[in-house]
Amino acid sequence: MRMWDFFRTFAAPLGTLRCNAVFMQPLKKRILVTYIEAGFGHISTANSIADAIEELNDPNIELIRKDLFKEDPSLCKLERQFVRDVKRANTFPWYNRIQMAATHIFGIHNSLPFVVETVYRRARKKYLQLLEQIKPDIIVDTHYLTSFFATQYRDKIDPHVKVVTYDPDNSVHNWWNIRVDKFIVNCRMAFEDALRHDFLRKQLLVVPFVTRKEIMDVTEDKSFFRAKYGLSQDRFTVMVAAGGYGKSGMNRVVNALLTVKRPITIIAICGTNKLLYMRLKSLKDTLPSNIDLRPYEFVEKVYELNRASDILLTKGGPNAMLDSTLMGVPFGVFYCASEIEYLSNTLFTSVLYCGRFLPHSKQIVRWVNNCMDDPTILTPFIEATHKVREAGNGAVQIAQFLQEL
Numbered sequence: 001m002r003m004w005d006f007f008r009t010f011a012a013p014l015g016t017l018r019c020n021a022v023f024m025q026p027l028k029k030r031i032l033v034t035y036i037e038a039g040f041g042h043i044s045t046a047n048s049i050a051d052a053i054e055e056l057n058d059p060n061i062e063l064i065r066k067d068l069f070k071e072d073p074s075l076c077k078l079e080r081q082f083v084r085d086v087k088r089a090n091t092f093p094w095y096n097r098i099q100m101a102a103t104h105i106f107g108i109h110n111s112l113p114f115v116v117e118t119v120y121r122r123a124r125k126k127y128l129q130l131l132e133q134i135k136p137d138i139i140v141d142t143h144y145l146t147s148f149f150a151t152q153y154r155d156k157i158d159p160h161v162k163v164v165t166y167d168p169d170n171s172v173h174n175w176w177n178i179r180v181d182k183f184i185v186n187c188r189m190a191f192e193d194a195l196r197h198d199f200l201r202k203q204l205l206v207v208p209f210v211t212r213k214e215i216m217d218v219t220e221d222k223s224f225f226r227a228k229y230g231l232s233q234d235r236f237t238v239m240v241a242a243g244g245y246g247k248s249g250m251n252r253v254v255n256a257l258l259t260v261k262r263p264i265t266i267i268a269i270c271g272t273n274k275l276l277y278m279r280l281k282s283l284k285d286t287l288p289s290n291i292d293l294r295p296y297e298f299v300e301k302v303y304e305l306n307r308a309s310d311i312l313l314t315k316g317g318p319n320a321m322l323d324s325t326l327m328g329v330p331f332g333v334f335y336c337a338s339e340i341e342y343l344s345n346t347l348f349t350s351v352l353y354c355g356r357f358l359p360h361s362k363q364i365v366r367w368v369n370n371c372m373d374d375p376t377i378l379t380p381f382i383e384a385t386h387k388v389r390e391a392g393n394g395a396v397q398i399a400q401f402l403q404e405l
């Protein structure tokens with residue numbers, strides 16, 4: 001056994017500081033923030049937490065952020081499967097409903113271990129090997145699968161590691177791992193859901209919504225960003241976005257907006273959907289003069305275009321609704337890909353009152369026309385978004401919690 005491993009194994013149970021064998025200096029607390037590409041929201045949230053940890057500038061913390069699924073072919077294959085599943089759910093509503101129904105019937109607490117031990121056995125073994133190489137003191141994750149692997153590492157290899165999971169979905173469901181050391185949620189609704197799904201009160205921590213520091217730092221108004229992106233200052237501006245993959249009925253919504261008779265700017269965020277981007281780009285020059293269509297591919301600072309808009313039309317992804325809320329821009333949700341997104345949509349539209357649920361094209365066009373006729377319709381929504389922003393960034397509170405853990 002290496003001297004390092006000796007001190008790590010036998011000093012920790014005694015509650016003493018792990019020490020360097022030569023210099024007897026306290027070792028840094030190693031925090032691993034890990035994630036999987038299963039929708040960009042999981043990645044963005046993990047990076048927001050990691051950024052907040054970096055902002056602490058704590059010399060006693062060693063931060064590692066990594067997508068371990070990129071480290072091995074078997075893990076890459078598993079991650080690609082998750083990407084395909086997300087795309088299918090965003091394209092075919094029935095796909096995710098079948099998945100969620102199956103978990104209700106069989107129970108994810110029973111089925112996930114079975115699937116991991118059989119179908120994903122090689123991937124699980126490699127993931128645990130990678131964790132053993134890193135030797136983290138704390139593992140922070142934002143997805144149920146990384147959470148499950150982390151608790152397996154704790155139970156099988158290192159009983160002293162702490163597993164901390166943040167739920168970016170705004171609701172708790174059967175997929176989440178109840179065996180984590182700390183489960184962090186961002187609203188009272190999720191807290192109550194967690195208790196119903198067998199989490200203990202002592203496991204739970206409630207913080208404000210987690211977002212990127214750069215979003216909270218935005219102070220410029222919409223006129224600033226309209227000038228930056230060459231948009232009209234006077235036209236009513238609608239941004240349409242449906243996640244990083246650009247699916248979920250984008251075509252339907254853009255086509256509905258093209259029927260508006262008054263001057264309007266339509267910002268279409270196509271993400272990685274190149275076919276949609278090319279179609280809208282070719283359509284741009286054939287439109288009447290009242291329509292200013294601005295298609296974009298994947299945009300790194302999409303929140304700037306969001307801030308430049310009067311409203312956002314989006315699918316029910318938690319991060320899209322949150323970003324728009326923090327930018328002070330009301331939104332309409334035109335599609336929910338899953339039960340999880342329906343619950344998030346309910347939180348933001350019916351509880352926080354930051355937007356509306358508009359599943360039909362006629363509803364979308366009617367709301368847009370009404371807002372153009374009477375901009376004060378948006379005032380209560382805008383006031384509601386300000387209350388959410390005033391609560392602050394949950395990533396900061398999570399970083400402080402990890403610092404003290």
